[in-house]
Structures are given as C-alpha cells and as structure tokens.
Amino acid sequence: MIPQVLLGIETSCDDTAAAVIIDGKLASSVISSQLEHVEFGGVVPEIASRAHERLLVSVVETALRDANVSKGDLSGLTVTSGPGLIGSLMVGVSFTKALSVGLGIPFLGVNHLEGHIASLYLSEDLSDPTPPYPHLCLIVSGGHTQLMKVEGPGKYAIMGSTRDDAAGEAFDKVGKILGLPYPAGPKIDALAKTGNKTFHSFPRTRLKGYDTSFSGIKTSMLYFLNALEEVERNELIANSLPDLCASFQEAVVDMLISPIKKAVRETGIRHIGLVGGVSANTRLREKLAELMNSMGGQMYVPDFRFCMDNAAMIAMAGYQRMQVGQASDLSLTADPSMKLQ
Numbered sequence: 001m002i003p004q005v006l007l008g009i010e011t012s013c014d015d016t017a018a019a020v021i022i023d024g025k026l027a028s029s030v031i032s033s034q035l036e037h038v039e040f041g042g043v044v045p046e047i048a049s050r051a052h053e054r055l056l057v058s059v060v061e062t063a064l065r066d067a068n069v070s071k072g073d074l075s076g077l078t079v080t081s082g083p084g085l086i087g088s089l090m091v092g093v094s095f096t097k098a099l100s101v102g103l104g105i106p107f108l109g110v111n112h113l114e115g116h117i118a119s120l121y122l123s124e125d126l127s128d129p130t131p132p133y134p135h136l137c138l139i140v141s142g143g144h145t146q147l148m149k150v151e152g153p154g155k156y157a158i159m160g161s162t163r164d165d166a167a168g169e170a171f172d173k174v175g176k177i178l179g180l181p182y183p184a185g186p187k188i189d190a191l192a193k194t195g196n197k198t199f200h201s202f203p204r205t206r207l208k209g210y211d212t213s214f215s216g217i218k219t220s221m222l223y224f225l226n227a228l229e230e231v232e233r234n235e236l237i238a239n240s241l242p243d244l245c246a247s248f249q250e251a252v253v254d255m256l257i258s259p260i261k262k263a264v265r266e267t268g269i270r271h272i273g274l275v276g277g278v279s280a281n282t283r284l285r286e287k288l289a290e291l292m293n294s295m296g297g298q299m300y301v302p303d304f305r306f307c308m309d310n311a312a313m314i315a316m317a318g319y320q321r322m323q324v325g326q327a328s329d330l331s332l333t334a335d336p337s338m339k340l341q
C-alpha cells in the first residue's frame with residue numbers, strides 16, 4: 001500500500017525538525033533551531049547531536065498534534081540520511097528506524113539536497129504553480145551551491161558546483177569578518193537594503209562551464225579591510241556597514257546568476273527553481289526574476305519558511321519516492337557525504 005500519511009524528520013545540521021504530509025499536502029511543519037551555537041559563531045557538531053537527541057521526541061509530538069494525527073495514523077516515515085554532520089544524522093536515522101519497527105510501517109532515507117529540490121512542490125494549497133519537468137534548479141545554502149538539471153522526482157544531473165566555499169558559507173564568513181552574528185546571511189540581506197551596492201566593487205570570479213567559487217570574495221573583503229588602519233577600519237564598519245553588505249551581496253548574486261544565464265541559453269530550459277537557505281535572499285530573488293523575465297522564462301522559489309532547513313521538504317521528497325514504491329531497510333546508515341543519485 002502506498003503510504004499517504006507521512007512523517008518527515010530532518011536532523012542533518014543544527015535544526016531539529018519534523019513535518020507531516022497527508023495525501024501530498026502539508027499538514028504540519030515544526031522546526032526547533034538550536035540557539036546553542038550562536039556564541040561559537042558556527043555550528044558545533046557535538047552540541048548539535050546532543051541537542052537533536054534532547055529535542056526530537058517533543059518536535060515529533062508537536063508535528064503530529066499540529067497535523068491532528070496520532071502515531072497510529074502514520075503509514076510511512078522519511079528521514080534525512082545525508083549529507084550532513086554524522087552525529088546529527090545518526091540521531092534522526094536511528095530514531096526513524098526504531099519508530100518504523102515499533103509501528104510496523106515502511107521508512108525511506110532521503111538526501112537532504114533532494115529535500116531542498118522538493119521544497120518547490122510544498123504547499124498547503126495544491127493549486128500553487130510548481131515547476132514542470134525538466135527544470136533547472138540552483139541549490140544554494142550554507143553547505144552547497146549546485147546547479148542541477150531536474151528531469152523528474154529523483155532524476156538529476158549536476159551541471160555545476162562550487163569549487164570551494166558554498167555561497168551561504170561566504171555570507172556567514174564575511175558576516176563574521178564584519179562582526180555580525182551567525183548565521184549572517186539574513187542580516188547581510190537586511191542591512192544591504194539601505195546600502196549602496198556600488199560603494200566598493202568586489203571582483204567576480206568567473207569559471208568555465210557552470211562552476212562557481214566564493215573563497216576569493218571572502219579574501220577580497222579581508223584584504224580591503226586589512227589595508228586600513230584599525231581606527232579607520234572600525235570607523236568604516238561603523239559608518240558604512242550597509243554599503244559593505246550591499247556591495248558584497250551584489251557580487252555574490254552576480255556570480256550565482258551568471259552560470260544560470262548560460263545554462264538557460266544553452267539548454268533552452270526556461271523554468272528555474274531557487275532553493276536552500278540563500279534562496280531567501282531578496283536581491284538574488286529580484287535579479288533572477290529579472291533575468292527570467294528578460295529571457296521569457298519563469299522562476300520558482302519556495303515559501304520563505306521552506307528555504308532554510310526544514311522537515312516538510314524531506315517529507316515531500318520521501319512522498320514522491322514512496323509513491324513509486326521505494327523504501328529503505330534496516331541496513332540504512334547515516335552518510336555524511338551522501339551524493340545525489
């Protein structure tokens with residue numbers, strides 16, 4: 001029997017999340033973001049796995065209650081089995097396997113990136129437009145920057161990837177240099193709104209094909225600031241933080257947009273999805289929408305609450321695969337460097 005009441009679980013990094021999908025429609029989504037990491041300026045893996053263990057049961061109970069279902073109503077389970085932090089993934093995978101045995105229902109391990117791609121199909125309203133197949137999809141988060149060609153659920157080709165830092169990582173690292181708390185992406189986005197994007201021209205790294213690179217821009221910000229005396233530097237940050245943020249953000253957005261333009265031109269595919277934490281970025285959405293308008297295409301973005309890590313996207317990716325009879329068995333293990341296949 002095809003499972004229709006699905007519980008999704010996501011514990012790959014520092015968000016403990018659970019969601020319920022009923023007949024392909026989102027019924028609940030609960031995310032508990034771990035604030036324990038803020039004082040360290042990044043995610044501490046050991047703290048993350050301990051926090052998942054402490055939080056997961058109550059997050060799952062809340063997701064079931066919000067969806068008005070009980071454990072006995074569930075007909076399938078899906079869980080992120082990679083990529084991510086090994087300890088964090090293991091909490092979700094072990095929990096899911098135990099629950100599956102206890103309830104006697106099937107379960108499926110899902111790739112976190114496939115979850116982000118599936119976030120475009122998440123909605124409480126099934127009439128919202130979703131991208132047709134094939135479409136292009138830019139996955140852009142704290143851990144990944146990949147341009148994909150998506151032929152169907154679970155059918156992908158990687159067209160290009162970052163050679164070094166992910167775009168979200170660049171936002172977070174540059175934010176740290178500027179004295180902003182982790183994760184800095186949303187703060188840089190907000191500050192950039194009142195800033196001058198031509199205040200400083202950061203170099204744009206362009207590579208052959210569809211690959212990207214973001215380590216240069218971080219170094220470039222560092223050199224730009226270190227060339228100043230300490231007093232001058234502090235003054236610049238105090239007086240021109242929005243301008244620095246806007247100039248940096250504009251360069252990152254340009255570097256993300258440029259391979260998409262090439263891909264649309266070369267593949268003729270005019271539907272593009274933008275997913276992952278950085279897809280919440282206002283300027284990236286604005287510039288990609290402009291580009292697609294000018295090329296006669298269409299951009300698709302998830303609801304803001306499904307850009308950052310969540311379990312609804314994991315439930316949706318699992319739902320799509322379970323519809324065609326896929327399931328994992330108890331030999332499933334957490335795979336921190338799991339590839340899309």
Ligand code: KG4
Pocket residue numbers: 013140141142143144167168169171172183184185186189276277278279280281282307308309
């Ligand atoms: O997808 P996600 O929640 O986790 C990963 O799988 O990495 O993405 C988190 C990343 C962080 O690097 C965060 O700074 C970035 O997404 N981010 C943003 C924005 N919102 C989140 N970056 C730029 N602009 C935003 N509005």
Ligand code: ZN
Pocket residue numbers: 112116141276277308309
């Ligand atoms: Zn993610």
